[in-house]
Amino acid sequence: MDAIIEAAARILEEQGHGGFTTNAVAELAGVSIGTLYQYFPDKDALLGALIARETAGLVEGAEAACMLATGQQALDALVRAAVRHQVRRPRLARLLDFEEARLPLDAGTQVVRSRFVAILAEILARPDFPEQSDIAAATGDVASIMRGMIDAAGERGEQGQDALVARVRRAVLGYLSMPAGSCP
């Protein structure tokens, strides 16, 4: 039931973990608690489904970005997708981010998440970016940078997307164009 997942999302972003109870979700969704348990075996399954739904949107954007011709364009679209995703529901995104680390991630979500990283890796390997000696590490770092900056913006309640997109791109490009292993 989509209504249940959406109710879970709303409760989570409006009340935080404190108010996130199965009963509250069921009530907001307009179904009985029994019905909720018919669709989701337990609370974590509901959370997992919510995470999957949210992550899916992000991956869709990433896949679209991947279609673009140049690396610059693709990266730009990817950053934009990530920012848009976060700006839409910042608190929810942050909370789910945190939950993801705690959950015994079911296979489905795992795949979705690594799909994003795979796409990012493909983009960073494009010829219009400086070649990276360790592409896997670079990919991980870029992902971390994006996540760190975007989460922080959400936490601060930043509103506009464009400024944030510009700054994230600056960070990513700066990282990529900086030679690895410069002296200590």
Place this chain on the structure above:
Amino acid sequence: MDAIIEAAARILEEQGHGGFTTNAVAELAGVSIGTLYQYFPDKDALLGALIARETAGLVEGAEAACMLATGQQALDALVRAAVRHQVRRPRLARLLDFEEARLPLDAGTQVVRSRFVAILAEILARPDFPEQSDIAAATGDVASIMRGMIDAAGERGEQGQDALVARVRRAVLGYLSMPAGSCP
């Protein structure tokens, strides 16, 4: 009682939020639940004390970094301090980071946190770094980048400090040396 705070730290990093109950903390600390409540008026106060303790170490390192002559040296020391802090107890650091956002942060902790940012701002303003048009934004971004990368490393269970330090420095320097506002 330091034993109680340390027990709280251990419970949190070993069992996560789920296992973090006042009774569990008291038991691990080897005191009765009543004793715990004689030192901390409620659960959040205990959490606050733990956050303060952990954050304090980090700020100390930052303050030492601030003493160094050049910006490069100071930044290097700062990154190193942050990495060391995180690598020591990665899970704990991440969980506390999250709690900090939720707590009605008492003044003391607030100060500690903003102190770190203030130090970072001072370092970034040094003459051996490229001048930033918006120093506040740059400071925030650099902090986010550091946090994002270091948290991710902790999440992945990365062990060695040096590689991580090098990569974080690369990201920060890359960001700083990239001119802001390059078009797409």
Place this chain on the structure above:
Amino acid sequence: MDAIIEAAARILEEQGHGGFTTNAVAELAGVSIGTLYQYFPDKDALLGALIARETAGLVEGAEAACMLATGQQALDALVRAAVRHQVRRPRLARLLDFEEARLPLDAGTQVVRSRFVAILAEILARPDFPEQSDIAAATGDVASIMRGMIDAAGERGEQGQDALVARVRRAVLGYLSMPAGSCP
């Protein structure tokens, strides 16, 4: 659930405040503690419901008394109702009386209580009683006299109703027929 309220009544009269715990009430009622809290948001709400239930019976009797033709008859019925109410469960009545003073009496119960006083005022104003210079004070005093005598009888464990009724009537009539303000 009536069973819960009745269990509360029994616990209260058999064990006093000391034994009046939500767990004890639930157990005696034969329901789980969770069920109790589904019907009453907290302990005070349960107490309030019990007070309302007990007071209701008394007011009913008072209202019936009010229908009677003469003041003498009405007063007699009123006293009888109050005595009957108290004699039925003396300890419970006394304890609830006390709690009533402590509770942030919800509107419903407030009304019930003042209703009794209003009825008493109406009865005392009947023409077959001596006219009172300050009817409000007289009403309050008569109510206090009744309550004092009836509570004391309950405390002593007095059993029969008739003797007590006769004595209360004597006190009330004595008060009413005594001119106010006779000097010493």
Place this chain on the structure above:
Amino acid sequence: MDAIIEAAARILEEQGHGGFTTNAVAELAGVSIGTLYQYFPDKDALLGALIARETAGLVEGAEAACMLATGQQALDALVRAAVRHQVRRPRLARLLDFEEARLPLDAGTQVVRSRFVAILAEILARPDFPEQSDIAAATGDVASIMRGMIDAAGERGEQGQDALVARVRRAVLGYLSMPAGSCP
């Protein structure tokens, strides 16, 4: 320790049963909790001592009243003593009244309390009062009337003593002068 008893009194009248904890009493008295327990074996003992202290003042007044020549004078003084006692610390008096019923009254307090009734009985037997067919019952009733009216005044927060004294005397004299056993 008188300071402890007085602290108990103050806590009780200012915070009610809810705040009446041995720790609070000790703190207000300016002694340690250990000291409190050196003087009073347990909480009820402290309460008992407080009751004894308060009741004692009342009995003293009653004994003084008993010395007066006529019944009228003695009764007047007795009522006045009771009212004064209550008006001084109304909430405390009411709470202690209630506790008295619950406590396994130690012999000392028992004696004090029945002493008051004995004095009242003696006064009511004076020749300037109408003769009572059942002097024991009359004594109990008069005591109950006094207590009911005076407690109610305290509950209402009534301030002046004189009006209350006049009304109580009216009630008592009215009761005494009313022939027992008038028709139903």
Place this chain on the structure above:
DNA sequence: CATGAATGAGGGTTCATTCAT
């Protein structure tokens, strides 16, 4: 004698989950 840190049974309350209807 005074102290006060320590104790821990027990109290009020929540909430994930079940199951008879």
Place this chain on the structure above:
DNA sequence: GATGAATGAACCCTCATTCAT
């Protein structure tokens, strides 16, 4: 399928009481 009353383990926290110093 849907319902929602019922469950009870577990949580946070209090407070009367003890006892080593």
